[in-house]
Amino acid sequence: MRLVFAGTPEVALPSLRALLESDRHEVAAVVTRPDAPSGRGRRVERSPVAALADEHGIEVLTPVKAGDPAFLARLRELRPDLCPVVAYGALLPESALAIPTHGWVNLHFSVLPAWRGAAPVQAAVRHGDDITGATTFRIVKALDAGPVFGVLTERVRERDTAGELLARLAESGAKLLLSTVDGIADGSLRAVEQPEEGVSYAPKVAVDDARLDFGTPAAALDRVARAVTPDPGAWAEFRGERLKLGPVLPVEEGHDLAPGEIKVERKRVLVGTATEPVALGEVQAQGKKRMPATDWARGARVEAGERIS
Template sequence: MNVVFAGTPDFAVPPLERLLAGSFRVSAVYTQPDRPAGRGRKPKPSPVKQQAVEVGIPVYQPVSLRDAQAQAELAALKPDVMVVVAYGLILPQAVLDIPRYGCVNIHASLLPRWRGAAPIQRAILAGDKETGVTIMQMDAGLDTGPMLGDVRIPIVAGDTAGSVHDRLAQAGADLLVEVLPRLAAGRLQPVPQPEAGVCYAEKLSKAEARIDWQHSAEALARQVAAFNPWPVAQTAWGDAVLRIWEAEAVAGSSAAAPGEILRADKQGIDVATGNGALRVLRVQAAGGRAVSVADFLNGRELRPGDRFQ
């Protein structure tokens, strides 16, 4: 199959690698324009572009695919299929109609649950016990196309958005190379998404990272997990900001006010919440790096009764 691949972040790299290792011809890669990054704000290529350049695949970086010239360039490639993975640009109907077998998308949820921009984080925040990837035939809607296949994975204790992201990226890559040959052979019957169970995963904002200690310990533990590695949950500690990378809900009750420190030692910092206590295990002070609580408390003293805000 002549495949045109469209993707931008790390999540899209494993599917591209699997296509390159299989019996597919990736004739071109589409990815977002280079963005300024780092202290020097120098333009940085996306992870997908870096992979494509490394193996010598032509790279296209249009600002929009609504442009007639961009559409003509894509049509000239004569793709059998366009594989889209977290690309970041809207594909108008004129683009969806170009490939012989249409455009297929790897989405990091079990559709129709968590359509939209942040499905992994929203699944963890909601306390979902499982998630997965869905490959769908794209249409003009937002993640509304008929489904070609899915894979389920559990969300387990200790998972973060980062760990779930990595497992789903690999699962999506494995499923993709199973689906494409069946699609080309006419052995796949697309399944319309059910109307029941639709929900949307809105884009994350940094404002959501601020911890409200009035919430339950279980909800806050999910918040910490969902926002690792970005934007990272945080709390006010005096005049400073403390980022919380790892935490867990612990059993017990207390009359302490939410945000009050119950104990602090090398095992963790236990903080009262609206229901239960949150044990903070890994933190990052302003200007520092993420460290265990044991290392954080070297040279610092936190006493019961001190408070996070």
């Protein structure tokens, strides 16, 4: 089957590699987001998907919008049978959806119809889901609402960050996507409409959404911190400046700390919440490197009664 693969970040690479290694399909081109500034130096860099395509000598298409006439014309010239999609990062207009013979098939990192949208893994961690997974479905105009080809499930581990969970789903999801493409190619797979019940949405997580509220219970604070690790990263304010925080750990033994109040011990740094305190993990002050919380507290000379907000 002749494929044009659409994807942008590193999480899409396992799927692209699986398709490239298959002897049943040809990846004729990839579609990815345009080169963008990255890192402290703001150097313009290729997306991970574009870089992998370059290594394999595959044509790379980088439309600003997927409805650009020049892009649509080139896609028609490529005559793809199917366009697999993993984390492409842009909306696909109906003019693009109509070109491949078998449409566009998306690998989405949730068990649909739960957590439609841009941040399903973050939502699963934030809301304390026990089980999540991945789904392959045909893309339609409505957001993540197309008929389903296949599903896998994955247990959310107690200390999973969104990054760790997504990495596992990217690997297992690549196998699901390949089997879906195989099934479409040989005609053995048919899509089934999603149920109307159980729909939930997971919009993109903004930086403001990653601010930790120490006035909430420790369990909720823990989930939020893990849900935004590594991106966009948890944070709070200390002495009027932003403090980046790694995942925190609820502490069971009793400590009488007000929400946000800091207690520095020899081997850990505790912060009060609405329930039990949490122990800070890694901390990064403005202009500093990430470091263990105890090292940060010693360097900052945290005084008794000071708070994080």
